[in-house]
Amino acid sequence: MSRKLYYTSRSPYARKVRIVLAEKQLPCEMIETDIKQKSPEFLQLNPIGKIPVLVDDNGLIFWDSTLIVEYLDDSYPTPSFYPSGRSERLRCRQGEELADTLIDEVVALWYETRKGGDANPQVQALHQGNIDRLIAVFEQQLGTTSHLLSDQITAVDIAAISGLGYYSLRFGKDWQSSYPRLAQWFDQLHQRPSLQDTIPKA
Numbered sequence: 302m303s304r305k306l307y308y309t310s311r312s313p314y315a316r317k318v319r320i321v322l323a324e325k326q327l328p329c330e331m332i333e334t335d336i337k338q339k340s341p342e343f344l345q346l347n348p349i350g351k352i353p354v355l356v357d358d359n360g361l362i363f364w365d366s367t368l369i370v371e372y373l374d375d376s377y378p379t380p381s382f383y384p385s386g387r388s389e390r391l392r393c394r395q396g397e398e399l400a401d402t403l404i405d406e407v408v409a410l411w412y413e414t415r416k417g418g419d420a421n422p423q424v425q426a427l428h429q430g431n432i433d434r435l436i437a438v439f440e441q442q443l444g445t446t447s448h449l450l451s452d453q454i455t456a457v458d459i460a461a462i463s464g465l466g467y468y469s470l471r472f473g474k475d476w477q478s479s480y481p482r483l484a485q486w487f488d489q490l491h492q493r494p495s496l497q498d499t500i501p502k503a
């Protein structure tokens with residue numbers, strides 16, 4: 302059985318998994334999935350009906366991007382994107398939650414904004430405020446370490462860069478002028494083929 306990832310090419314959640322698969326050089330069949338018309342086979346794999354879904358070559362099925370990343374890291378540990386100590390690992394999971402929340406907020410802002418004239422400015426301001434607050438936490442961290450958890454690339458960087466990549470796709474790169482350390486980290490990490498090859502396109 303071959304490994305399969307159900308995904309969409311612009312999904313920031315799926316991008317987290319695509320980056321990790323590429324970094325670990327794990328071959329994977331990519332299945333572009335219609336999430337507007339979900340097939341019964343897809344819903345059988347993930348009753349929640351969201352991508353990404355990983356079917357590993359051993360038949361194990363995982364969904365939710367963060368669980369997939371953790372599963373891949375435990376099963377194929379080189380290179381690893383989680384620290385080994387228990388409290389550091391929990392701090393890493395916490396940072397990922399922050400980055401995942403950034404993704405949720407950017408997606409919510411995009412859905413509101415594309416309503417055009419029907420968009421609610423208060424709802425937009427709420428999401429924008431949440432985005433700004435979360436990005437500022439990452440900017441501050443880069444005053445202390447070269448990456449978002451430590452001086453190593455971890456799952457926090459992968460989740461955050463997927464969120465900021467999606468933010469750039471939908472709203473442009475103006476955020477970079479307000480967050481110079483994050484802008485530099487963003488550009489540096491994009492030298493990696495795993496990031497270059499997964500940039501979401503309009």
Ligand SMILES: N[C@@H](CCC(=O)N[C@@H](CS)C(=O)NCC(=O)O)C(=O)O
Binds near residue numbers: 312336352364
């Ligand atoms: N917490 C999930 C969120 C995944 C998610 O929301 N995926 C979106 C695409 S970006 C989706 O499948 N939406 C379809 C739907 O909600 O019906 C994860 O991290 O995997």
